[in-house]
Amino acid sequence: MNMLTRRLLIAATATFALAGHASAQDKSIVVASTTSTQDSGLFGHILPMFKAKTGIDVKVVAQGTGQALDTARRGDADVVFVHAKPAEEKFLSEGFGVKRYPVMYNDFVLIGPKADPAGIKGSTDIVAALGAIKAKGADFISRGDKSGTHQAEINLWKVAGVDVAKDKGPWYKEIGQGMGAALNTASASNAYVLADRGTWLSFKNRGDLVIAVEGDKRLFNQYGVMLVNPEKHPSVKKDLGQQLIDWLVSAEGQKAIADYKINGEQLFYPNANDSGA
Amino acid sequence: MPTDATALQLVLSGDPALFAIVRLSLYISLSAVVLAALIGIPLGASIALTKFRGRQGVIVLLNALMGLPPVVVGLAVYLMLSRSGPLGAFGLLFTPCAMIVAQTVLVTPIIAALTRQTVEDLWLEYRDELTAMNLGPVGRVTALIWDARFSLVTALLAGFGRAAAEVGAIIIVGGNIEGFTRTMTTAIALETSKGDLPLAVGLGLVLIAIVIAVNALAWTARRAGERMAG
Numbered sequence A: 001m002n003m004l005t006r007r008l009l010i011a012a013t014a015t016f017a018l019a020g021h022a023s024a025q026d027k028s029i030v031v032a033s034t035t036s037t038q039d040s041g042l043f044g045h046i047l048p049m050f051k052a053k054t055g056i057d058v059k060v061v062a063q064g065t066g067q068a069l070d071t072a073r074r075g076d077a078d079v080v081f082v083h084a085k086p087a088e089e090k091f092l093s094e095g096f097g098v099k100r101y102p103v104m105y106n107d108f109v110l111i112g113p114k115a116d117p118a119g120i121k122g123s124t125d126i127v128a129a130l131g132a133i134k135a136k137g138a139d140f141i142s143r144g145d146k147s148g149t150h151q152a153e154i155n156l157w158k159v160a161g162v163d164v165a166k167d168k169g170p171w172y173k174e175i176g177q178g179m180g181a182a183l184n185t186a187s188a189s190n191a192y193v194l195a196d197r198g199t200w201l202s203f204k205n206r207g208d209l210v211i212a213v214e215g216d217k218r219l220f221n222q223y224g225v226m227l228v229n230p231e232k233h234p235s236v237k238k239d240l241g242q243q244l245i246d247w248l249v250s251a252e253g254q255k256a257i258a259d260y261k262i263n264g265e266q267l268f269y270p271n272a273n274d275s276g277a
Numbered sequence B: 001m002p003t004d005a006t007a008l009q010l011v012l013s014g015d016p017a018l019f020a021i022v023r024l025s026l027y028i029s030l031s032a033v034v035l036a037a038l039i040g041i042p043l044g045a046s047i048a049l050t051k052f053r054g055r056q057g058v059i060v061l062l063n064a065l066m067g068l069p070p071v072v073v074g075l076a077v078y079l080m081l082s083r084s085g086p087l088g089a090f091g092l093l094f095t096p097c098a099m100i101v102a103q104t105v106l107v108t109p110i111i112a113a114l115t116r117q118t119v120e121d122l123w124l125e126y127r128d129e130l131t132a133m134n135l136g137p138v139g140r141v142t143a144l145i146w147d148a149r150f151s152l153v154t155a156l157l158a159g160f161g162r163a164a165a166e167v168g169a170i171i172i173v174g175g176n177i178e179g180f181t182r183t184m185t186t187a188i189a190l191e192t193s194k195g196d197l198p199l200a201v202g203l204g205l206v207l208i209a210i211v212i213a214v215n216a217l218a219w220t221a222r223r224a225g226e227r228m229a230g
Helices: A003-024 A035-039 A042-054 A065-073 A085-093 A126-136 A148-159 A179-189 A197-202 A238-249 A251-259 B007-012 B016-049 B055-065 B070-081 B096-132 B137-147 B149-165 B168-174 B184-193 B197-229
Strands: A028-034 A057-063 A079-082 A097-113 A140-142 A172-174 A192-196 A209-213 A220-228
Touching: A028 A035, A028 A065, A028 A238, A035 A042, A035 A057, A035 A179, A035 A197, A035 B184, A042 A057, A042 A238, A042 A251, A057 A065, A065 A079, A065 A085, A065 A148, A079 A085, A079 A238, A085 A097, A085 A148, A085 A220, A097 A126, A097 A179, A097 A197, A097 A238, A097 A251, A126 A148, A126 A209, A140 A179, A148 A192, A148 A220, A179 A192, A179 A197, A179 A209, A179 B184, A192 A197, A220 A238, A238 A251, B007 B016, B007 B197, B016 B055, B016 B096, B016 B137, B016 B149, B016 B184, B016 B197, B055 B096, B070 B096, B070 B168, B096 B137, B096 B149, B096 B168, B137 B149, B149 B184, B149 B197, B168 B184, B184 B197
Parallel strands: A028 A057, A028 A079, A140 A172, A140 A192
Antiparallel strands: A079 A220, A097 A192, A097 A209, A097 A220
């Protein structure tokens, strides 16, 4: 960074420091979460209820799970609400989180073109389906962004005995973008793609895409919430953040999650009582 | 914003969420242009009128900085303002202030480089008169900026165009938070990722219309100013 830019930043920062401090005293928290919770409309449904009850403004920064955890590691969020249990446990063991609470689950679905070039439509065996996609060289879009969905996809390939890092050919395209962008790409190129059911249900630009595989236990998708550790980052708003977590796992919060539906279909299933989730 | 509506319906129905987004977009981009003008115009004019070692290199660098990639500026400002960064104590990340800072960094080189060119051309034209007036360096810079004020409107508009059009920097430092840091361009990116392409296109058309309106206003002001100045 050159001198000019630095001076500029300092000048501009000084100009706005007052405004920044004013807004820091508002009753608000920053939640780093995933694109699926935002794009599916869940937050738009439940957060107004939380605000009505507590007066706390929840500012959601929607990123992939990997990026959301990194944002929290830097101290730029008060709460993380994501879906990749191994990555969440790593975050906890590094001391960045206080405690992980299971909140809800839904499932992943394998989306593909109506024409079904891999011949897997209607199957409930995700591992066999991925094997068929690889064998036929059918186009597959990968998030490629370390999101929860991407991590789940990589695990499923592993179970299917395919080392995508090594075996990927021109049929396997990593786009490095969010769920919606991956669905847009799959829709435009008639490819298969792994998606969370919530985003799929609320997604509008489907083109010829349909659900190819669903209902396999291995497609389970658990969401967890954690307060960022105030001992690592003193700026974390401990009390306000914990209020959100307590509400999410309370009977009221769990009911709000269960009540969120698109076209009569429930998107997320609360399971805060399942301590092993 | 209700997702089952088209952008046109949102405009016609006076959707408050849409107007809040438009207002925030204008507030951020216009603030960035004002700050960038306060820095860039004196800077550009000073470079135009000063001889120093490495001046050619500075001019090339300044011109090159007009092409600063927004996503790189966004990342740099993010690292500065993050709680783990040098300015983290201010708590500015994910606020409109952070977005103004990022856009100011993007726009300043554009205004400075265009000012430098404009003022230097004027200087070549009026060098003898200004030398005869026996003004000091500050007086010359001020006099030439004043003479160039109508041409500089174009520099400001170029800067505003850059700020209003970019998404790469503000989505990183602002976080695209609904009702707080969501602007026209980040809303368009979001609606695209939700697969609501008609709404995304509609918002794009609204944005273009706003940019045209701002330019028309600026042009009218310039014409009126020129007439008054005779």
